[in-house]
């Protein structure tokens with residue numbers, strides 16, 4: 001209606017496109033489009049959900065004390081500096097909501113996660129896109145883009161959809177040289193897949209301007225439960241807590257996450273299988289003439305010779321019941337992102353890409 005207008009920035013938002021989960025007319029689909037754990041959730045998480053299902057009429061915990069304690073124990077962190085959200089997306093949203101608004105700038109990288117731009121627009125701030133170097137985040141480019149309006153800098157490490165990452169020394173250099181009013185947000189949605197990487201937890205401990213975000217949606221196999229968390233300086237976490245809805249996480253989600261993080265056997269198996277199958281998949285694709293970037297996460301970015309070829313391959317894969325992710329919106333039109341599935345799915349997608357390269361359409 002004339003006169004009724006949304007807040008500034010809202011109409012700039014391009015709707016987020018999630019990974020498809022079905023293809024019309026095709027049954028027995030292999031879904032490799034959303035970086036989910038192919039081994040599913042921990043059996044302990046499923047049992048925990050069954051135990052609380054009869055309590056659906058009860059409101060959940062408002063302070064998430066038990067889940068925060070479990071996260072703190074497993075990661076060696078201070079529970080008082082953890083905040084939980086409906087997926088890590090919600091924690092990213094808290095950060096934008098609390099720290100950015102009209103006239104402010106929010107930095108994200110060229111091939112960075114799509115939500116950064118959406119969330120910046122949603123609060124009326126201006127997203128600033130910074131070029132990467134050969135699909136790797138460039139600290140120099142980010143620092144060159146900073147100014148006195150910069151409020152948040154988002155980097156995913158490992159990055160989605162490239163799978164690449166930068167080292168802690170580079171991240172530290174970035175944090176060190178940011179303008180004083182800016183927060184560095186280290187999105188560690190895939191951090192658990194990297195042996196020996198703490199997602200930036202140590203950096204959070206040593207600095208006042210870094211927040212780390214993590215998720216239960218990937219390695220822990222709980223994408224459908226929507227649980228994520230953030231870790232940061234106490235002053236920042238206290239600010240975020242003021243805008244969090246008191247009952248943001250359901251009681252089933254809370255117990256599932258707590259059980260999942262304590263099931264170290266499931267976590268270890270998922271991590272090991274992912275490393276092995278990721279290496280296998282990357283090599284099998286390379287043998288078929290499809291190179292990929294050195295991924296550190298649970299997906300590979302398969303590179304084709306042109307956008308047309310990537311598009312044709314995706315169409316062929318769909319006709320074979322395999323769903324991967326087009327990443328055109330991430331300025332990678334000649335690439336397809338393929339989640340590392342279980343062994344049968346990896347074999348199937350590699351086989352079909354081989355057939356496609358050999359001329360099948």
Ligand code: PMP
Pocket residue numbers: 086087088089090113156159160187189214215216217223226227228
């Ligand atoms: N960050 C990155 C880099 C992601 O790829 C994703 C999921 N696609 C998220 C954050 C959000 O995940 P969730 O909200 O499920 O925790």
